[in-house]
Amino acid sequence: MKILVVDDEKDIQSLFEQRFRKEIRNGEIEFVFAFSGEEALTCYGKCQHEAVLILSDINMPGMSGLELLRRIKQIHHEPPPVVMMITAYGDAENYNKAMELGADDFIVKPVDFIALKEKIKSII
Amino acid sequence: MISRSLIIIFLLTSLIGFAQRQKTIDSITNQLAIAKSDTSRISIMLSLAAQYTYAKPDSALLYVEKAINLIQDKKADKWKPTALRLQGSINREIGNLPLAIELTLHSLRIGQKYNNNREIRRSYNGLGNIYLDLMDYQKSISFFQLSRQVPDITKTEFDEMGLLMNIGNVYTDSNQLDSASYYLNKAFLLFNRSGSGISGIFMYRNLGKLQVKLGNQKQALNYYLKSIEACGQEDYRNLAATNNKIAVLFLTDRQADSCIYYAEKALKYGIKGPFRVMILESSKLLAEAYKSKDDFRKALEYQELMVDTKEKLYGAGNIEAIQAMVYQEQKRNDEIEASKLAYQNRLKQYGYLAGVGLLIIIALFLYRNNKQKNKANTLLQEQKEKAEDALSKLKSTQSQLIQSEKMASLGELTAGIAHEIQNPLNFVNNFSEVSNELIDEMREELAKGTEVSVQLANDIAGDIKKNLEKINHHGKRADAIVKGMLQHSRNSSGVKEPTDINALADEYLRLAYHGLRAKDKDFNATLKTDFDETIGKIDIIPQDIGRVILNLITNAFYAVQEKQKSNNVVYEPVVSVSSKRSDEGVEITVRDNGNGIPQKNLDKIFQPFFTTKPTGQGTGLGLSLSYDIVTKGHGGELSVDSTEGEGTTFKMQIPI
Structure with missing residues (x-):
């Protein structure tokens, strides 16, 4: 189970690796990190068969998370990957836009990792 | 040598040579016979008087008197100055000097009354001549000079020649030979240009007189002979005058017979007038010549004529009258x-x-x-x-x-x-x-x-x-x-402190970007930074420069956002911030690839309250304040370079 995490904040990697340390240690989850929309797209191109879940930030310089979502949804892959948007701006506009583009979930920061873990586990 | 001083110079304008003169007199007399108007009769009579003056002064006087009567009858006052002047001039020739003065002065007064400059000029000339006869050289010259100064448009070069000649002659008589030469030379120049045969009488006689004074007797005689030649046969007055001069030459040379010859000739002509000044000179010469020959009877005879003439000319009564x-x-x-x-x-x-x-x-x-x-x-x-x-x-x-x-x-x-x-x-x-x-x-x-x-x-x-x-x-x-936020909202400390301008720029770039993204979800831009890490810390007022950077960056974002909104084709908004250290200082460049600023707005963007943003979205003060901060606050420069459709670059230069 590979999860692609997209955020422009580099420390997100360290945070995720610690938050999911047990799952990683047990080999339940494998994380792949990308620090921009563009990088995420390249990365998804390389490992789309393995990635089942994409967690993406929305506010990023360059390609935004929403744009990334649009592009990924354009690539018809079966089964389609689950895409969860994570953002600091939990306003209706942002939410509607994400949903319109086919996001599977919309998580507002600060992230509740316990809830996130459960969501991920339910998907897996 | 009094006789030499008594040479008389005439009014040149009324001179005409002998042959011509007789012809002229005849022609004028004919005109008089057929003249119908009184004015022309007066004019003709006066012309006749002028013509007769030197040959028949009594006839001349007669015509003048006739003319004056007619003038008074017909109240033709404008002729009066001419008539009076002529009357004066004739009286001068026959030796009535007091009357001559009175008449000439009278002519002058009337001429002045009627602003008749021509007659004023001639009257002054006449007075100069009379005073020469009276041997008052100073007055004589001043009258001639007065005559020259009269602004008379009818005055000719010939008239000027006459006056110069008269002045030169007075100088000769008063032994001021340099002045005499000066004026006579001037007169001679004009004589060569516009002198007639008749004016030669005076020109040559005057030149002769000067030569005598300069000691050139022979040269003088040549001139005198030329003068006599110019006289013709009936100009008794001048024949007398020039012959007298020749006689003087021989008296000096102790050639008494020659002297007597010329003096008697002169006397003969003089008596025809009678031209008393001439007679006086001739009789004086003759008395002396005969005395030198020891012919005392003859000498006494001429001595008596001389005394008699002198009495008539300058006698007590005359002098009193003049006085x-x-x-x-x-x-x-x-x-x-x-x-x-x-x-x-x-x-x-x-x-x-x-x-x-x-x-x-x-x-x-x-x-x-x-x-x-x-x-x-x-x-x-x-x-x-x-x-x-x-x-x-x-x-x-x-x-x-x-x-x-x-x-x-x-x-x-x-x-x-x-x-x-x-x-x-x-x-x-x-x-x-x-x-x-x-x-x-x-x-x-x-x-x-x-x-x-x-x-x-x-x-x-x-x-x-x-x-x-x-x-x-x-x-x-x-x-x-x-x-940073607090710093931004706080009033500027106004104090420069060492600041990492790269960090300042980076911080505001991020703030501005996220600020815009928070408002406009669709907005996106590529941020490029190129900071010169060698800059280190520079002395600036951080709050103020921060505001400038923020302002430039938000403007850049606004520009690319506007372009993105209006553009359907693929457009990648890019905002780049760079810093560079140079010899002059630090340069911060903020570049966008937005729509650019139209030329007409480019001149105004630093003006306060100028904004292109919709009402309520911009104060129009951002760039104006930024400009003040950079130029006045930091002695730097803020410049803009924009190409419509391609983007805008703001450059802030701060000296360090």
């Missing part, structure tokens, strides 16, 4: 002067009164002006107070505006700031929570007490330490943002 006349003239002149003076005094009086009147008017005017000025001043004072009041209000409004501009830009940042603080705070929370969990795990491992578990606990401790560093890092990050 009386001169006195009268003087008196008349004095009266004229007095009346002139009185007139001038009256004028002065009027002038004075007018001046007083004017002063009163000016005083009234000034008084009125002053009153108005006072009024105006009061008004002005009131207006000044109003203006000052308005100015102070304006100043406070301005400072409020500046503050609101700051707050407006802060408002634009709020969302960005929230995001920027939210992120580090999330990290702080997450890492602290995770660390808490890690400590629990570490304790569990330590409690196991095995070698492996201790090793594991040690690893966990390392992770915890890293987390704490991250917590610290993100805490500081949030702290810096809050500080």
Whole structure:
């Protein structure tokens, strides 16, 4: 189970690796990190068969998370990957836009990792 | 040598050679017979008088008298000066010097009354001649010079020649030979150009006289002979005059017979007039010549003629008459002067009164002006107070505006700031929570007490330490943002302090970007930074320069955002910020690939309140304040370069 995490904040990697340390240690989850929309797209191109879940930030310089979502949804892959948007701006506009583009979930920061873990586990 | 001084010069204008003269006289007499109008009769009579003067002075006098009678009958006053002057000139020739003076002065007065400059000029000339006869050289010259100065448009080069010649002659007689040469040479130049055969009589005689004085007797004789040649046969007066001069030559040379020959010839001509001045000179020469020959009987005879003539010319009665006349003239002149003076005094009086009147008017005017000025001043004072009041209000409004501009830009940042603080705070929370969990795990491992578990606990401790560093890092990050925000809203300290301008630019770039993103979800842009790390810290007022950078960056974002909204084709918005250190200082460049600024706006963008943003979205103060901060506050430059459709580049140069 590979999860692609997209955020422009580099420390997100360290945070995720610690938050999911047990799952990683047990080999339940494998994380792949990308620090921009563009990088995420390249990365998804390389490992789309393995990635089942994409967690993406929305506010990023360059390609935004929403744009990334649009592009990924354009690539018809079966089964389609689950895409969860994570953002600091939990306003209706942002939410509607994400949903319109086919996001599977919309998580507002600060992230509740316990809830996130459960969501991920339910998907897996 | 008195005789030499008694040479008479004539009015040149009335001179005509002998042959011509007779012809002229005949022709004029014929004209007189057929003349119908009185004016032409007067004119003809006067012409005849002029023609007869040198040959038949009594006939000349007759014609003048006839003319004067006619003038008085017909009240043809304009002819009077000419008639009187001619009458004077004829009387001078026959030796009535007092009458000559009186008539000429009379002519002068009437000429002056009628502004007849031609006659004034001629009268002065006549007076010069009479005073020469009286041997008053100074007066003679001054009359000739007066004559030259009369502004007469009818005056010819020939007239000027006559006057120069007359002046030269007086100088010769008064032994001022340099002056004589000067004037005679001048006259001779004109003579060569416009002199007639008749004026040769005088020209050559005068030149001869000068040569005598210069000691060139032979040269003198040549001139005299030329003069005689020019006289013809009936100009008795001049034949007498020149022959007298020749006689003088021989008297000096002690050739008494030759002297007597010429003097007797002169006397014969002189008596025809009678031309008394000539007679006087001839008789004097003859008396002396005969005396030198010891012929005392003849000498006595001529001596008596000389005395008799002298008495007639300069006798006590004559001199008294002249003196009386001169006195009268003087008196008349004095009266004229007095009346002139009185007139001038009256004028002065009027002038004075007018001046007083004017002063009163000016005083009234000034008084009125002053009153108005006072009024105006009061008004002005009131207006000044109003203006000052308005100015102070304006100043406070301005400072409020500046503050609101700051707050407006802060408002634009709020969302960005929230995001920027939210992120580090999330990290702080997450890492602290995770660390808490890690400590629990570490304790569990330590409690196991095995070698492996201790090793594991040690690893966990390392992770915890890293987390704490991250917590610290993100805490500081949030702290810096809050500080920056406070700094931005605070009034500028106005104090320069060492500042990392790269960090300042980077911070505001991020704030501005997130601020815009927070407001417009669709907005996106590529941020490019190229900071020159060698800049280090430079002395600037950080709040102020920060505001400038923020303003430039938000403008750049606004520009690319506008282009993105209007553009359907693929467009990648790029905003780049770079810094560079040079010899002159530090250059911060903010570039966007937006729509660019139209040329017509480019000149105005630094003006206060100029904005292209919709109402309510921009204060129009951002760039104006930025410009002031950079130029006035830091002695730098803020310039803009824009190409429509391609983008805009702002450059801020700060000297260090």
